[in-house]
Each structure stands twice: as structure tokens, then as C-alpha cells.
Amino acid sequence: MGPFQIDRERTTKAFNDDEMERIFRGLRSGVRCRWFDRRTSIGKRNHGVVVTLLATGCRSVSLTRLLVGDVAMQDGKIGLQLQNKKKPGAKRSHITTLWLTGESAEWMSAVMRGRPGGNKPTDYVFCAITTRGKPIPEKPITSSAIQHIVSEFSRALGFPDEKGRRITSHRFRHSLASRMGDAGAGLSDLCKQFGWSSYRMAEVYVSTEGAGSGWDLISSNAKDDFWLVED
Secondary structure, three states: OOOOOOOOOHHHOOOOHHHHHHHHHHHHHOOOOHHHOOOOHHHHHHHHHHHHHHHHOOOHHHHHOOEHHHEEEEOOEEEEEEEOOOOOOOOOOOEEEEEEOHHHHHHHHHHHHHOOOOOOOOOEOOEEEOOOOOEEEEEEOOHHHHHHHHHHHHHHOOOOOOOOOOOOHHHHHHHHHHHHHHOOOOHHHHHHHHOOOOHHHHOOOOOOOOOOOOOOOOOOEOOEOOOOEOO
């Protein structure tokens, strides 16, 4: 490994194909855990949180700021306006606009139809829920709650794996970036997708074989078109 004692390759954080298949299977067939019982408000919300993290690779803080008015449907696609790290309304706060197609758009549409909470443009897509299961549309889910949801999802699917790796919200982000880079996404594509202000982060993920800006569809595997398409 050379003089360094830690391997920093991006592939150590990205999900492999077997792990992705386990995640897709869990989301499709349902997770046997009260946290993801879609007969309840909290189960519907938590399922939607995981689907959105998987489909967009966004940061958990972006989900805490996502409003109903930030989601739009057009020509079979579903778009999301995601605010990145800066505080809401801050000068030069960075907004990333993503368009989902294929199965990802279908799943996100189902999330929006089934999610608990209000439907006013200023209501939160993923809102807080009381201990009695009542949604609070005007109050957002917290980042710590999202991390707990992902931890429960990880545990329900039998993670950590043999290497001790768990599912985390940031691993969804690394996995999408890796697959986009392997499929030929260029530096500007990756920066738009993940809200990076410089190419430095994107360079980690760009494939040395076939990299370019002409990518069109990112698939989890040959039969799934779950990943994001940038218009």
C-alpha cells in the first residue's frame, strides 16, 4: 500500500453490486422493522427518506430543508431543488436542481403521493412526527433523525457486512458519485449533481476510462434505471 497506512480509495465507501441489490430488494419488498412499516405515518416518511437519499445522493441537511414547493413534475420526470450546506436564505447559498427519470421518478412520485404531512408549497416534504404519529407539516425532520433512520435501515438489512461497513447517508452519496464517474460523467456534471464549488472533490470520482460530459443514464445494474439523470 506504500508509505500510508490508510486506504482512501473511493470504492471502499461505495456500495458494491451485492449490497445495492440488498438495498433495492429491501425497499421493494419492505423492511421488517417498525421504523419502516408503511401502514404508519412514520414508516411512510422513513421509507421516503431512504429512497430520496438513494436516488439523489444528497446530504441529509438538504432533506431537512426540502419543501413541497421544491418538488415538481414535468413530462414524466420529477425535479427537486436541493439546498446545500449554507444556511437557508444566506447570500450565495447553493441550490442544486436535479431531475429524476425512469424507476427513480416513479419511486419518488410514490413517495410524494404517500408521504404524511401537508401539501402547501411551504410545508416540509419530510416533516417531524409526534410520538403519537401525528405529522407536523411546518416542522422539518432533523439531521439526527435522518441518521437514526438510516441506522435502523442498516440494521434491518443485516449490515454491517463482513468488513464492518454500515449503511450511512453519506455512503449513498459516495455510491452515486462513483457510479456516475464510472459511467463517464465529467467534472462539471458531478459538481452540478452534488453541489461542489470546485473540481477537487469531483476528480476523486471521474473514471480514467471513458470519462466525459456525454453521460445520459446511471443504472444500479443492467435491469434497474434507478439513478438520476441531469437535464
